Amino acid sequence: MNLESWKRWHWVLIGLIVGAAIGWADVSRQENQLVGGEGFVPQAIFEQEFLAPSVEGKPRLKNFSIHRVGNADVVLMERIAALGSGAGYLAIKFAAPVPYRPLRAAAAGEDYTVRQFMQDSAKRDAKLVLKFAWWKEPWPRVGLWALGGIVLIGGLWPSLVRLMVGAGWGRPVKEKMLDLDQFIKVHAMEFYLKHWDGYSQPWRP
Numbered sequence: 694m695n696l697e698s699w700k701r702w703h704w705v706l707i708g709l710i711v712g713a714a715i716g717w718a719d720v721s722r723q724e725n726q727l728v729g730g731e732g733f734v735p736q737a738i739f740e741q742e743f744l745a746p747s748v749e750g751k752p753r754l755k756n757f758s759i760h761r762v763g764n765a766d767v768v769l770m771e772r773i774a775a776l777g778s779g780a781g782y783l784a785i786k787f788a789a790p791v792p793y794r795p796l797r798a799a800a801a802g803e804d805y806t807v808r809q810f811m812q813d814s815a816k817r818d819a820k821l822v823l824k825f826a827w828w829k830e831p832w833p834r835v836g837l838w839a840l841g842g843i844v845l846i847g848g849l850w851p852s853l854v855r856l857m858v859g860a861g862w863g864r865p866v867k868e869k870m871l872d873l874d875q876f877i878k879v880h881a882m883e884f885y886l887k888h889w890d891g892y893s894q895p896w897r898p
Contacts, residue, residue: 701823705847712883716835720760728765728788739768739787740796744814744821748780752822755782759808764791766807769829794858 771782789807815823
C-alpha cells in the first residue's frame with residue numbers, strides 16, 4: 694500500500710473514525726465506573742449546596758455534567774473548597790437515582806430526573822447559577838474526539854508525510870527498465886528522418 698498516493702479526504706475519514714472510536718471508548722469506560730465511594734456526596738449535601746446562595750458572588754457548585762451509569766445519573770461538578778475569597782474548587786460527584794425524588798420538593802413523576810430538578814430549581818430562583826459543562830457530556834465528548842482525530846490525522850499527518858517524502862524518507866522510485874524494441878524503433882525513426890532528403894531523391898548511377 695502506497696500511503697503517498699492517498700488523498701487528504703482519505704486521512705480525514707480515517708481521523709474521523711479513529712477519533713470517534715476513542716471517544717466512544719472513553720465514554721463507555723466512564724459509564725462502566727463504580728458508583729459510590731470516594732469523591733461522591735450524599736443527596737442531602739448535593740441539594741443543600743445546590744440550593745444555597747453563592748459565596749461572595751461565586752456559586753457553591755458549578756460546571757455540571759451528567760451521564761447515565763446503570764440505574765443512576767452521575768452528576769460531575771466542582772464544589773467550592775472554602776467559604777472565603779480566593780477559594781478554589783474541588784471535583785465531586787453525586788449519584789442520583791432514576792427516577793429522582795427531591796428531598797424538599799413535591800412528589801415527581803416516574804420520568805423525573807436530577808437534570809429536571811436542577812432546571813426547575815433554577816427557574817424558581819433567579820439567583821441560582823446553573824451552567825452545564827457541555828463538553829463533558831457523552832455525545833459532545835465523542836464529537837470532540839472525532840474533531841481532534843480529523844485535525845491530527847486528516848490535517849497534520851498528510852503534511853508530515855509530504856515532508857518525510859521530500860526529505861527522502863519515502864519509498865524509492867523504481868527506475869524504468871530500458872525497452873530494447875522501443876529504443877530501436879525510436880532511433881531508427883530519427884535516423885530515417887535525418888536522411889529523408891537522400892531517400893526521396895531518385896537513384897542515379
